[in-house]
Amino acid sequence: MTYLFQILNGVGLGMLYFLLAVGLSIIFGLLQFVNFAHGAFYLLGAYLAYEGVERGLSFWVAMPLAAVIVAALAGMTERLLLRRVYKLPHTFHILVTVGLALVVQELVIIVWGPLGGNVAAPDELSGVMILGDFIYPEYRLFVIGFTVILAAALWWLLDRTRLGAIVRAGSESPQNMALLGYDTLSINTAVFALGAGLAGLAGALAAPIRGVEPFMGVEALGIAFVVVVIGGMGSYAGALAAGILVGVAQSLMATLWPEGARLVIYLGMAGIIMAMPRGLLGRA
């Protein structure tokens, strides 16, 4: 029974990891840009949700609002700053986003203090679900359901819509897209905002589960990289499979060997890379 509980926990966690990783993945796919500030967007999303709830907003408003604000800020950052560095070697992509992440993290500490806090789950979901002798927090069930719907919507957006086609074509050949008359600059901004917004949403959704603290961004970045490395960059299905795999492994380990839970994730990653250098479902 504990295992079922932990597996369910792991799926919820894994879906959040998926949101993080898929954002990172589409940004990289289209812009060939490694976003080391991705964890900072997650951090910001969590804190904005925290702030919203503290100010008396319903979580149902605060959570999407946090994601939208993060997306808007990220879009602005892309326009004003990141756009200028695309043509530089990727050392500088990393440097500028590491700088950005530091700025966000320190601003969070200046605004909200170094200690962090807790976000209450919305009242409707603060209880537990009882099925026979199985007890499970309702909020975590909501996270699973909500992220599954979101993942389906995202798949539809990327695979079945015109925007998705543009994004995929843009990752294959940005020059051709520009030649065809697409406004690639705006598409870049939109995709960056979308990816960052997903990270912000993951942060807002995670806030009632794990609380908020200023260094959650660094941890999230590490996890997102693991998921992307295991799943294969640019692969939606890979991010989904790897996200859930990592989440479930981490949750199970939390019962079996709590101190080593995160260690096992990274060891597993090393193992998978040894066996399959391209990741589970990676193209290149």
Place this chain on the structure above:
Amino acid sequence: MIPVLDRPLVQFGLATAAVLILPLVMRSGTLASEILIFGLAVAACNLLLGYTGLLSFGQGIFFGIGSYVAGLGLVRAGLPAPVMLAVSLSVGALVAAVVGWISIRRQGVYFVMLTLAFSQMFYFLAYTFSGITGGDNGFLDIPRPTLVGTRLTDPWTYYAYVAVLFLVLFAALQRVALSTFGRTLLAIRDNEARAGAIGYPVRAFKVAAFAISGAVTAFAGALHAMLIGVAPLSNIDYHTSETLLIMTIIGGSANLFASLLGAGAYLLAADALSAIWPRWLLALGLLLIVITLFLQRGLWGLIERAIVLVTQAPPPDDPARPVVTPPPVAHAPEVAR
């Protein structure tokens, strides 16, 4: 580029001058030692980033391992410092070879992400096995080395000890960079596919570069543990890796003295700023953005530019190219560095 400044003897002379000047201008022998120690680790990072084109986010692994190995040997086994420095060096080389060997299975950004994930892995390894490493508290009570019967507790005496070792290893790294091996690394950096096509075993070269870099970094980590008397968990975490990389880029890549410059500038600024403003990392973040936009060749590039301005003699080899313009880099992953 100013060719005369890149000559090995000039570089070594600059490093020696820095070693001699630090005691004259600085009050804290501890901070001065720290500059040399980090200068060494940054030079090792530069061997990967500047010479081989490998942006490793895992340098903290080797730094931390050097600290722990030194601590374990000195405290648990009671071995003398020189032995433990040598052991740290070897263990660092070994671990770096393994980490490098796995990480270079992927290229470009994937490689960077792998090294970062490894640095997290080793962090949690140290965190999980707190019986060996001391976990959150760090590995405590690491003694300073002894020399002719006296323990080097005085900061400036220890500085002298570090300074000699620094110069030896600095020269060794220069030797590596100038050797055929080092030239081959440059070839791999500039065009990996071509280097491979000529017949160089590219992966073996990369692993070797990792091993050398890891060895020197672990050596620096051991010196650091003896300096502060602890091997803290923070020595092996993500932030140490990040800091070493930042120092490397601030200094300027593919130039070993620039690494000492980067380490020194970072540590002095950190020391001054953190005393007056606890959120000084905000300023660092902004500085990284500024460097990316305007100062891509780091402090070394800035100095070269200043010298060119003062002497009014543009370098004859390519007068048309402004010094700050980075080389255009294609986005294709197989050539991305």
